[in-house]
Amino acid sequence: MLNGTLLGASSPVLPIDCLILNPQASGGTRLRLVTPGTTIILQGIRREATVRIVEGCVCLFQQLADGRRQILDVLGAGRLFGNAVTDTTRCSAAALTFTQLETIDVDSERKGVEDALRLMLHRSHEHAILLGRKTAAEKVATALLDLGQQFARRSSDTRNATTFTLYLTRADLADWLGLTLETVSRCLHSFKRSGLITFKHPEIITIADEDALRLLAAGQPKRALS
């Protein structure tokens, strides 16, 4: 386990921490704990280099030569990634929080792998319409709903408001949504002022008015946001 190995330091956004996971060489160990900011490299061309997220949050991303980054998906507990599901030669994965990974046996979990692949494609298609055809506010609203669903905490709250930890920074959100971090920040504050969401700490978000957020995300006939 080579945590701290320097790799791809050419880009400012790529974290220097880097974990090389080689399921073949790992022997008996099936579980790994990964620290935030770690870039996960799955070695081995074979489909066996595939893991399941037991707990935590991982993002899949791709980069252009000049450093522009696009986050392709944000994965929570239960999601799979690796060679059986994604082309790891083209895209990388990074842990956004302390994350526990479990190496899986692709042959005995054939069905799970296929479902993961389909889910990945389906989410990718949804992401395409978001990137290509939604406005900044619609993008951020869509992202919040998605993350709320994937990372919702057990809420002891009065209403059915969902609260979740935003493992992504504003810059990560921007790279996911095809925006800049300033625009993301402005959208979030606009939502806050409008009472759609609430947050005291910038990474603990509560969705206060899910219906309104859902309308916004779907591109409702525009109503002014303050």
Next chain:
Amino acid sequence: MLNGTLLGASSPVLPIDCLILNPQASGGTRLRLVTPGTTIILQGIRREATVRIVEGCVCLFQQLADGRRQILDVLGAGRLFGNAVTDTTRCSAAALTFTQLETIDVDSERKGVEDALRLMLHRSHEHAILLGRKTAAEKVATALLDLGQQFARRSSDTRNATTFTLYLTRADLADWLGLTLETVSRCLHSFKRSGLITFKHPEIITIADEDALRLLAAGQPKRALS
């Protein structure tokens, strides 16, 4: 075969011609010819509703409630689509030219279906970085290279210039690239003026300087385009 059935006429961009392909009911016929503008509906929840493009061009697209459209992929000969590969409840397919489709047997072509699914995901990821992080010129350049590869004609040309039929209109290109048709038109003319491409008819494109186009598509250090 119900060619001409009215369906989804709510949207102005959706063609009124519509073919409902139901592989189960079709009996022995395996080949279908589809006319340009036809929206292809693959019936049946089962994975069997899957076809291979023998010849022609099909686009996969998705729409927002208010009519905004995002083309997810443009498929040429050899590509598969349908329930085994894409979620047909969420996205539709439309023929962009006379297209011959062949119903395939998903069980006997297990490997081919899996490869098609992987290709679809890979292209979707490339598309995401295009939509989210590339400029208009980079988007159009990338699209031209992709289409040139998929739809290249046998060229008896002197140089290694590739010529291809652009089955997509400017509006289609715009919906694929997350732009407007005017911006697409302006980019194409800018490329023409710069000598990267050539066209007399707006739908027959010749890539004159593929290397330069490739640099542009990859986001080279910006050099002014006239």
Next chain:
DNA sequence: CGCATTTTTGATTCTTATCAAGACGAGTGG
């Protein structure tokens, strides 16, 4: 507490969208 990072906020610029005519081409019918 002080430093580094992230986030917020403001002012300004720039890219691309929008709006608005024309131009071109293909097909139609007189």
Next chain:
DNA sequence: CCACTCGTCTTGATAAGAATCAAAAATGCG
């Protein structure tokens, strides 16, 4: 054969949304 029409494409003027640039505020960490 030639106006006429329709759809697509081109081109220009203007507007809007988001990016960029810049700096202050908040947060977290050692």
